[in-house]
Amino acid sequence: MCDLALKTLFFSLLISFLHLFHHPTSASPLYHQCSSSTYTLNTTYRTNLNLLLSSLSSKASANNGFYNTTIGENQDQAYGLALCRGDMSSYDCQKCLDEASGEITKQERCPNNRSGIIWYDNCTLHYSDQAFFGQVDVFAGFFMWNIQNTTQPDDSNVDVRALMYPLAANAPSQTLMFAADGSDAEGYGFVQCTRDLSVADCQKCLGAKMERVLECCEAKRGWRMLSSSCMVRYEAVKFLSSPAEPPAVPPAVPPDEVKVEISEESLLNSMGSTSSKIALHDDNQEISYDQSQELPIIDLATILLATNSFSDKNKLGEGGFGPVYKGILRDGKEIAVKRLSVNSEQGTEEFKNEVILIAKLQHRNLVRLLFCSIERKEKLLVYEFMPNTSLDVFLFDPVKRVQLDWQRRQNIVVGIARGLLYLHEDSRLRVIHRDLKASNILLDHDMNPKISDFGMARTFKGNQSEANTNRVVGTYGYMAPEYAMDGLFSVKSDVFSFGVLLLEIVTGKRNIRFNIMEQAQSLLTYAWQLWSSNQGLELIDPLIVDSCPIDEALRYIHIGLLCVQEDAADRPTMSLVVLMLGSEYAALPEPKKPAFYAGKVVSTSGGSSTMEIDMSN
Template sequence: MFGAKADRCDIGVMVAMLLFMILSLNGVVSGADPIDTYCPSEFPLYSLNSSFHNNLKLVLRLLSSDNASKAGFYDTSIGQGPDKVYGQSLCRGDISNSTACKECIEKASRDIMNRCKSENAMIWYNLCQVRYSFQSFKVVAYTGKYPQQNNEEKKVSDPIRFREYLTYLMSNLSDEAAFNPDKNMFAAGEVDYPGNKTIYGLVQCIPDSQCSSCLTSAFTELTECCSDLEAGIILDRTCNIRFQLSQFFNASSAYRLIYPTSTGGKWKSWMIVLIMCGSVLVLALLIGLATACLRRKNDRERDEEISERTLLQELSTPKSVAVTEEGDLISSDELLFMTLAVIKAATDDFSDTNKLGQGGFGAVYKGVLPDGNEIAVKRLSRKSWQGMEELKNEVILIAKLQHKNLVRLLGCALEGDEKLLIYEFMSNKSLDQFIFDPEKRSKLDWKTYHGIISGIARGLLYLHEESRLKIIHRDLKPNNVLLDHELLAKISDFGMARIFSENQNAANTKRVVGTYGYMAPEYAMEGLFSVKSDVFSFGVIMLEIIIGKRNSGFYMTELAPTLLAYAWRLWNEGKELDFVDPMLLESCDASEIVRCVHIGLLCVQENPEHRPTMSNVVVLLGSESMVLPQPRQPPLSLGRVLRADPSTTTNPSVKEMIFSDILPR
């Protein structure tokens, strides 16, 4: 009798535990707040009951359907033109219950509708994530997010040792997710940590993504922010990575890893300490001797040698960290280095026949690698410290940037005095050779030029808003916009670029660098720069494309002091078509090109707060129905004292002059 009662009690306990687990899971899905939400205010807001809003509701309904939940990952789109909505959902890989997946997506869909009215948004929960946008998801760029909950975690007692175990666990999980087809780009696991503790980790990517690259970038950020904490998480649009000291996933789908330990050594703790102290002492003596020898040299030569050696070491060391003279913290992960011999062979030893042009920091040569790929090689001036700074900025800043409207940096070569940057080859060279050459200009129609304008805009949008950090180019001009064989525009030359943190909007510098005619007035006059500085430069380029004349030398036309003053005068007189190159009017609708003049004037308004963001510019360029605000006056004159860039060995033209001092008007 007692045995029967005991069996019934055991069954009752098991049922109660099962119900508790189900209720707990439902609580995570339906009651908890999201881990994070991406709802940028820079993108346009959709109107209630608009075509975009109705398409969005249909997309979210599809994502919450039974078929989508069973699949775990679902990608769809509804609509046409500017009202088209792209949607995507992903459930965590260890959820075997499609009901839990469905409930999570339904909850996420409701929340993202309530929290966001932007045309581009994403929300992450413990068990799922939901994303929608007016843009296609085909262009993928890493934009990792750091959730607030990381700031609430406790620190571990031994961060160095903890990082070793964490790296071992997450590296193995990343390899499983990225390279094992059976895992569907998901992996979870655990590793024992000294002190009777266990580290639990999880990684996941969306299907058909560059999983390894995304997880590598995410783990780099996880290491920097959270490797001394008891838990951490990094979220991206295409992957996420997470760890903590308590189990948070389904154990049945997890790996159990054993951290490798040495078996043959008999080293005592005091012996290790003694050897380490001795090594530090010897190293200190060597450093002291080296310092004493360096002091015997000429001060100026010593400073130059130390600076260049330090910079080369920063560039040559993976995951190095460097701080610029103006306080920017920048890091480098993986750099592709080529040998000088390979580059010499590719360029026929930098022969004049392969020379593509001469810039402020050195010459550019065409080359062909042994595999037949064409490259462009920038050979920085041998004794130019500015050249070294540009190399550092380009390599560390843009080595990881991937966008079809940015010139791709393939690698670099550092041997002796040679400092080389290797880029993809652009067969049609730079934009200025087309828009300011009457013969070449006549070969392109307005549709092609409009595509070039849109390409530059999308490249800037990526730098300002879609890459992990805001990047300000600071020297955008037609010379720095290159065209490939299909006349696709690609922004180049990031030697003067600066990076902003997520919450930073503007900065100030005492060292104003740039090109006359393209610099925003607040930057030229006060050293203030922001994303709106690049918007101003973009507006100047846009107006130059339309009229076919340079802003920098426009005063010689006797039409007006500047191109901007001329455009503004004609706009106020209602004679916008007089500003347009007559050749372009033969291949376009007059209203379309007048609209572009209007957008250009919006970009070059004197007050940076009045200028649109690049996300707004992209939307305006792609829509003919959106009403444009009236532009305000651009800067009509700007006094200046110019000096030539000292790093160049040739006589610079007006367009290659650099600001030295700016006088108020």
């Protein structure tokens, strides 16, 4: 958040009541913020940014006042989000955003800054070279207040609380994430979130704003608090517009459980064209741009050069899909290349699944797919390279685990939770990962976690909550019992896997191949035994027990046990998990006994790798 003195100075320049009588189509920006990083004007990023800004106003006004999208790729990719106040007409919305799009890159605003945000009375426009969709920003932004105090003799904020708190409670569940009300007696107010947020994150953002309101603005006749994720405003006089009825936004309906056929012939033909991108196909129909990201292709010769012809020295590891190699492109960019094993039917299906899914997903805690290649019977996926490999390499190594102090472990847990929440609730698809485990959590330069390997993921329809499969594929020790035994999977299956992972991160111990003096068959059994006997402290990894906040570590264990409860209905959703992880004051229910089960392994590739489980007796 900007410096308090700056905020005060900014608002002190406003004459009393000036903002109260702002006309709805006024084009005066309230405030703007720019990043310190800059770009050269004659670059691809600037071209992409111009295209992005030119499209936001019309798209947002046609979509009930909200739109977010990206243009470009790699370091030249531009992300943009536009939001209009929920009571604005389509005309006023587009007019405000047109003004914002032209204003934000002016010399006195953000002329060559790589990210920026500008607020108006009626709209907000935000762009960046970094992915920010679905990420709640509670603190950044600014606030303003009317310099005149209320004349109410008693508690000046009683009526304000009665008006604003119900709005803040109601807005997150509304289609537009907007709520407004008021009267001449109690004043007028509105609250609003950007619609890329989950319900839980909207609640979190609005809750933080309302907490700060009484600190800064008690007894004021008007105030507002704005950030890139949400805003709240109260005035003693009416300022809201009164449209007849806000149009309903139809809920996004993700496609059926993935049933895709990627036409190899069409991909190969695309490689021979002058286009640098290919369009994926679903049921032999091309997926339009507003439904899926187009995926850049790369020729086999470039990959062979980058990986030294798939040299064993470049090999990073191997999974059910096939081997993974490190490569270096001509420009010095490091990549990771997944190479489909020859004659692997399972790998072919995973390849199709991963390309279709990950091309549509973007989040800072998901690994990024850069290129795809199908040439000379080679099927290749090219990802951003993660220099710190995967979480299991550090977590289960007695030497490397020292590098995972409590702060890093906490950051990894929260990052995984946010990535999973995005998959379950906030992406354009509703995705069940089905193979969440330590080796599928990659770590970047700063040890930030990235969920990877979507070959086994499945998508749900809008109202679908669970599905069955006759082919149970996953990793022993991470699979929920209802999935391992009955083939039933849902978002709660992923929650179970997350709970196992959370307990492993806090304890530094594997759930599989677990054995402490034969006291327990698994980490879950052991954790439950100690927790039930009030010995939870013994679960914390000895390497961090003397330096971590004990109450916080025990809270994480508590949350982990809630996630691995035997009955899926008892497990929390990921939105609730994120809320519990982020709030030390949220009351946690007592966990019930976790699931203890043993699957019959019929095929495996060793270690904790993918396998099938025979559900028959």
